Amino acid sequence: MRIKRHHLMTATLGLLAVILGLIAQPAFATVPGDDFIRGYIASVLEQGLGWNRSDYRIEVADGHAQITMLENDPVSRDAALEKLRSIEELKEVAVTVTLPERQETGKLREIAEKIAAGEKLPAGDVFRPLVADPKLPQFFVSLDHIKTPRESYTMGEAGFGETFGLYKFRSGRKGESLQLSVGASLIARFNMETDSYNLLNADYTVGLPLTYRRGDNSFRLRLYHQSSHLGDEFLLLNPDHPERINLSFEALEFIYSREWEGFRAYVGGEYMIRRDPSDLERTSAHFGFDYIGSKKFFHRGRFIGGVDFKSYDELAWNLDTSVKFGILFGSPDSGHRRLRLLAEWYRGHDPRGQFFVNRVTYYGLNLSLGF
Numbered sequence: 001m002r003i004k005r006h007h008l009m010t011a012t013l014g015l016l017a018v019i020l021g022l023i024a025q026p027a028f029a030t031v032p033g034d035d036f037i038r039g040y041i042a043s044v045l046e047q048g049l050g051w052n053r054s055d056y057r058i059e060v061a062d063g064h065a066q067i068t069m070l071e072n073d074p075v076s077r078d079a080a081l082e083k084l085r086s087i088e089e090l091k092e093v094a095v096t097v098t099l100p101e102r103q104e105t106g107k108l109r110e111i112a113e114k115i116a117a118g119e120k121l122p123a124g125d126v127f128r129p130l131v132a133d134p135k136l137p138q139f140f141v142s143l144d145h146i147k148t149p150r151e152s153y154t155m156g157e158a159g160f161g162e163t164f165g166l167y168k169f170r171s172g173r174k175g176e177s178l179q180l181s182v183g184a185s186l187i188a189r190f191n192m193e194t195d196s197y198n199l200l201n202a203d204y205t206v207g208l209p210l211t212y213r214r215g216d217n218s219f220r221l222r223l224y225h226q227s228s229h230l231g232d233e234f235l236l237l238n239p240d241h242p243e244r245i246n247l248s249f250e251a252l253e254f255i256y257s258r259e260w261e262g263f264r265a266y267v268g269g270e271y272m273i274r275r276d277p278s279d280l281e282r283t284s285a286h287f288g289f290d291y292i293g294s295k296k297f298f299h300r301g302r303f304i305g306g307v308d309f310k311s312y313d314e315l316a317w318n319l320d321t322s323v324k325f326g327i328l329f330g331s332p333d334s335g336h337r338r339l340r341l342l343a344e345w346y347r348g349h350d351p352r353g354q355f356f357v358n359r360v361t362y363y364g365l366n367l368s369l370g371f
């Protein structure tokens with residue numbers, strides 16, 4: 001009898017163990033697997049620390065993670081370890097560096113490989129557009145009150161233009177790229193106080209900018225052509241106007257910029273390779289600063305502003321000042337949809353070609369679109 005009771009008790013305990021095992025099994029099944037941990041690590045590295053997917057490799061086995069960096073960057077390595085060690089599901093993490101093997105190839109083959117690894121027709125540009133530059137290629141309309149040596153009137157301007165990426169070269173280093181683009185614009189000025197809104201001037205610009213960025217440093221090297229033409233209505237209504245200037249030139253421009261916490265300062269200049277009139281002085285200076293806010297307000301807009309300075313040898317190095325500030329909606333980077341509503345103020349020599357010898361002052365509103 002005791003033997004039977006013993007067997008019965010053993011069977012009962014075994015049945016309870018099976019039941020408890022079945023009840024506990026879903027809880028254990030919810031423990032994150034290696035695939036979950038791998039995705040979690042990738043999210044931390046790319047979204048939290050700004051790593052590129054091509055800069056590292058991840059291997060995860062039984063909660064143990066091995067991350068291999070393809071670039072020797074001790075600062076990024078220490079930041080990754082600090083972040084990843086806070087993941088509770090991760091038992092152990094190690095970060096090592098393995099530099100990619102470089103084959104001994106000729107210079108031409110090495111250049112060809114880098115070109116082939118680039119991006120065709122990239123969106124935007126690696127050099128951020130200058131906020132307050134009056135000659136920036138963009139789609140815009142503006143309405144201003146302008147004072148010239150001869151008169152004051154309400155001025156309207158319309159611009160059509162953009163910078164279109166042709167090819168982006170990637171060096172393999174994080175945050176470094178070189179891009180070739182084409183940029184073109186037409187900027188027309190109108191007298192809004194005449195019956196037919198007389199066309200006064202039109203500036204045509206086309207150029208090939210070569211832009212480079214590494215981290216917060218960037219530059220633009222641009223070869224461009226500009227020609228300026230007086231409006232036919234202006235010529236008809238001003239028979240005693242001064243002799244027109246057939247302003248046309250090709251220039252080489254260089255601008256370097258440095259960014260930090262939303263601010264950007266830049267400095268550079270340009271040199272006219274060919275010019276008409278032929279007695280124009282060739283050199284000019286260009287510098288300034290701008291700011292794009294990170295905090296959003298008023299329908300997800302953000303503050304944007306800048307001050308741009310230009311000075312020409314032809315005009316005795318007098319300073320021309322352009323100020324613009326207002327609200328930006330959308331992405332601050334070129335190549336993305338954006339809308340800017342800006343107040344603007346300008347004092348100096350007229351930025352529009354045919355009138356460049358005149359000193360003017362104007363202020364008003366500017367609305368621009370980006371694509």
